[in-house]
Amino acid sequence: MDLREKEMRSNRAAVYSSAVDTTGKPLFCDIGLAERIERAEVQLITKGSAAAHRRNGDGRGFLKPIAGGVAAFAEHASPLNKVAGLGFGGMPDDGLLDEVEQAFADRGAPVQVELAHVADPAIGAALTERGYRLTSYENVLGFPLSAVHERFAPEGIEIRPSGEEEFEAWLEAVADGFAHPDTQGVPSHEEFPREVIAAAVRDLVGAAGMRRYSAVCNGAVVGGASVRMTDGIAQMTGAATAPAHRRRGIQTALLAVRLADAAAAGCDVAVVTTQPGSKSQENVQRQGFHLLYTRAILVKQT
Known part of the structure; x- marks a missing residue:
């Protein structure tokens, strides 16, 4: 195992220990x-x-x-x-x-x-x-939030709140990441052009009161994420990493900072929506998220 791989595994292990639900009890969804x-x-x-x-x-x-x-x-x-x-x-x-x-x-x-x-x-x-x-x-997976959650950043990556001055760079990174999804698990039944994704993200961020976060490497935004908080629910409203910077723990770090801020804001549950069997689902379950329920997608052609 080379030095870089050891470092990546160490980073993943560190954030796992800080984010996982240490009670070991599944979150029951009534x-x-x-x-x-x-x-x-x-x-x-x-x-x-x-x-x-x-x-x-x-x-x-x-x-x-x-x-x-x-x-x-x-x-x-x-x-x-x-x-x-x-x-x-x-x-x-x-x-x-x-x-x-x-x-x-x-x-x-x-x-x-x-x-x-x-x-x-x-x-x-x-x-x-x-x-x-x-x-x-x-x-739909959920994580029970406690009063304190630790933040984490991989070596060479800064995780920070994203200001208005870098909104376009943040949007570019998020749209680029969503346009190149991982292929593990059940394929999505939908595909959207990159410009449509960017427009939807811009509308959601501007209107829904989301907090944005950037992952920065050597001064460039290489990943982004957001969270929306309402009624004690912290919605993990999307996270994406540029393809060239994946497998470095950036997604995990973006999740950790959002969990920490949601807990500090008084939310009791964080939720995320994933494709079944996807890399995203694997990642959040490794960090303590529990499967709460499944949504069936029912379509009628008109």
Whole structure:
């Protein structure tokens, strides 16, 4: 083993020991916790979509409350186009579902529902009867936050809050990282152009009250991440590292600083969404995150 590999393993071991849930008890997700997380997701999608509507000003976007969730169309081909948060506010009305489906059809977009498996099971059955097909899954993992979490930075990397003066460099690093995902695990059923990802991230950061962090190497931003805090939930709203700087512990360090700041701000749970079996899921589980629930991705072509 060469010196660089030893250093990388040492860095990973150090952050693992500082971030892992030392109680060893799995974080149990009851209906109340799932509802809190889904409510935070609805807020996030709503704020990001509304920002896209303001940016475009063409009147094509929409936000429709539906049974405790939201149907959102931000703009063409956006990752924010979806129905989120169903299952905790009663059964969606058939007439409103008709309206939502027609609204997506008018914009040439499919309807994508992200339905938590702990939600009312009658909703999944009703959607299937309406022609929705199971397309994919995504996992929601959680970490119980205590009062103190340690920060960490790999050798040669500075992890710091990201100021407005470097926003474009931060956005470039994040968009570049998302445009080149790791290929481990179940492939995503969606792919988005780099410019669409950048627009969505810009809207979310500007409207949703996120805290941004940069990973800096030799003066250049080589990675970035963000967190949104609401109702005691710390949403790990994306982290990415430039391909040339991966496998150095940057993602782990970006996670550690966000956990520390979320704990200091009084959040009790941190959550992250990953593709099943992905490198991202492996990384966060190694640091103490527990699988809370899975969202089924149900799609209806309009």
